[in-house]
Amino acid sequence: MTSIARTFALSLGVAATTIFLIMLGIFISRYPTQEREFRACRVVAAILDRAAVIEGKSLTIRSTSALEELKADSPNLWYVVSSGDLVSEYGSERRPALPFAFPYHGPVGSSVFDTLDQTSTFCLAAVQRGSLQLAMMVGQHQVRFGRIARNLLFRNAFSIALVALAFAVTVAIGSALAARFVSRGIERVTRRALAIDPSAPQGSISLSGVPFELKPLVEALNRAFGEIDAYIRMQRRFLGNAAHQLRTPLTLLRAKIEDVPDPALKVELVRDVRRLTSLVSAMLDLARLQNHAIEKRPIDLAEIALDVLADFSPSALDAGIELALEQAGKGPIPVQGVDAAVRSALANLVGNALIHAHGARRIVATLGHGSISIYDDGAGLPQGTEHKLLEPFQTGNSTGDGSGLGLSIVREIMAAHGGELVISSAPGCGTTMSLRFPEAAATTGSPHLDRRVEASFRHSGFDADASSPR
Template identity: 30%
Template sequence: MKKVRTRSLQWILVRRLILLQAATLLIFIVLCAAALWIANPRLLIDNEAAVAAVKDAVDRDEDGRLIVRETEELAAFRKGFPNVWYIVRDRSGESVRSGTIPDVYTKNFGDLLGEADHATIGFSDKDMRPEAYIENAATKAGTVQIVAATQSSRQQTDGLEINISATVEVVRNPDGSRNWERALPAIAIVIAILLLPIILVMGTTTLVTTPAVVRRSFAGLVDTVRQAARIDIGTRAMQLPVKQVPQEIAPLVHAFNEALARLAQGYDRHNRFLTDAAHELRTPIAILRTRAELLKQEPQSARLLHDIERLSHLAQQLLDYQLLDRPSDQRQIVDLRDLVSRVAADFAPLAIEAGYDLAFEPSPDNGHVEVNVLQIERALANLVRNAIEHGGGCGTITIAIDGSGGIEVRDEGPGIPPEERENVFEPFYRLQPQSRGAGLGLNLARQIALLHDGTIRILTGSWPGARIRMELPVRS
């Protein structure tokens, strides 16, 4: 089955933010262009503003002579620009002048400037003469030529002067109307040239900053994921923290915590049921054993006793499974040799009764382990009982330990086929369906070993019988 590839939230955000920024910028420019198109504004610089103020003040007196009245607008402009000067000429050559006018502007500008609607007159950067604005304007006194500026010399600039001008001229038809069919491609190219650097800068910034922002925003979620990865059957009651989780993810974490709580409750109910059932079985099994022992010694009564023993052993193993829920704080440091010797002494009568010799081979070195003693005793008991039940009823059962925390239980029976050496650790799995065992002993032993960060495996070799080795971490 092909593994589904999940999408990265980080790169989804990066792509969408870049597209959103580009779309927002484009819409903003379109709206600005539409507003300018509708309003058709004219932006005036200082010199143009001076001409506009003078133009509204041009008039003629009672004798028909050209004059410039001191209107409120012109007076206000003079207050803001005290160095303003201007020249007003009509078609007859009559003129009105005001302010300190540079000599160059007192000359006749010729026919070209006389016919031009408006123009800006400027000089080189090293020339101290100021720029001026000239316009042929329609006034109350008729059409006049107005030349004006806000300063008589560049030395009058207030420290720094910035002039920004932009002229957009659209190609025209012979009748003077604009030819948009030819102009639109050029406008599109200009807009692309202007937008592309901005989009690249914004996109690069987003590409660099968004992953860092996402990682920082989801840092609490990463810690929650790490804690979720540590949840197992022994920590099923754990609840994931939501304090550092983003608000959008918090409902998912809450739902996961509720699911964990429901699973823990169901598991506990299941365990209680098994425990109660096992306890309830022990009483009738004890009664059956007592009554079977009173029967005459016949083959049928012997088989009945074996079956009752099998039931008793199954009930005990079900109770043993409750040991898996013991908390880790109940562990203690013990000498492995003392622990194993007690189990060997307990099972010696049972092994001898079943026809075996029981040997105990201690390690010359003291190996100390930190374990739950009751759990390890039950695991070792299941290994020894397994050897008694499947060892062939003869030979020697050996319990050996070494200084590395290893415990081996050896028998001289038929052994375990190589292809079955993993299956026998599964619950309720038996090599021989008619055997007395319930198929839980090896599974329980493996789970107890795993709880202690240990291992359990079946050794391979040329010796007769089976050798099962359990290894526990030795405390240094």
């Protein structure tokens, strides 16, 4: 996209150049009459000088294109050209009485004089040709404006160039300052837009200090922000209300399932209701997190990790998978957060590794400064699926188990805490999922990976909520 400042500077430069040329044309066209006659005299003298040929005792005015053009434009043209005693005359019948005799032996130069009857003017010019002097008297000449302008520009080229350079420098400085002013105005609006807190209700850009030209744009952006904010809040309210309303009939349905006489059907119904209950709970948690309804307090990440691993120990033992906890040092690892939310996030990651890490024999939780990583030595993530599975209702289980909200909730939990979910994986080399809080100095990854696919909490992952404790 074209730069506004560059376009503005270019447009101003073109406009200024046009104005300069127009002013120059007006200046030439409105030249004082006497000065214009003097310029015309110089042009005519130059034409005759180039046409005059002196050969021995002969003075000839040869026909040139410029002279023929002058004769065509001046039907009453007359001139007398002399050099010493040699004289060549044209239009003598139209020549009035002159105050100078032939041949002319005055000083070199050119000027405009009145005829003796004071009814017209004529041009007198004398030029030096070696040892000879060529004198010219011309009257009733009509010189085209273009020739006068070219003569003026040629004779004053240096002065005009200096004026044009000064004008160009002034325009360039003005363009740069104006472009900088426009850029700074846009930068101020951009900084105010970036300063809007996404969690604040009805976030908008303040109009105070905004340049007048940008106010319509800012007002349009504020309207758009308001409509987007209202739509998001409506969606969140709908999600939360739906989850709340569904819990009661699910509880009643679970109670009625106890009266089903067929054991096989009862087991199947219980499993379906459990999955539906898990989905509703996940939707409610997601709605709550998206509304940022959390109050962070100091919690011990090491204690939470130990409790979650202890909860999953029976499931890991039944699956033949070893659970391990590694910590660089001893003592608590404090972070700012909500205990229940962090436990839910970590349980999602551990349950995800137990259920979906195909071929895994070992799951290791590694504690670092402000972070915890869950590594499994399973088959890893398939290529091309990383950017899909963190989205809601996207599951990496081909059997259809899970609601596809587990890692979405983990992502929202970490976003609400100001942290991120980082996933590193490679096919055949296992997967590492890390919860990194603002206190973390660096991302913890698995040393066993040949290739690392690092994704933030908004981009990749797969589902684990089917077996996560709520």
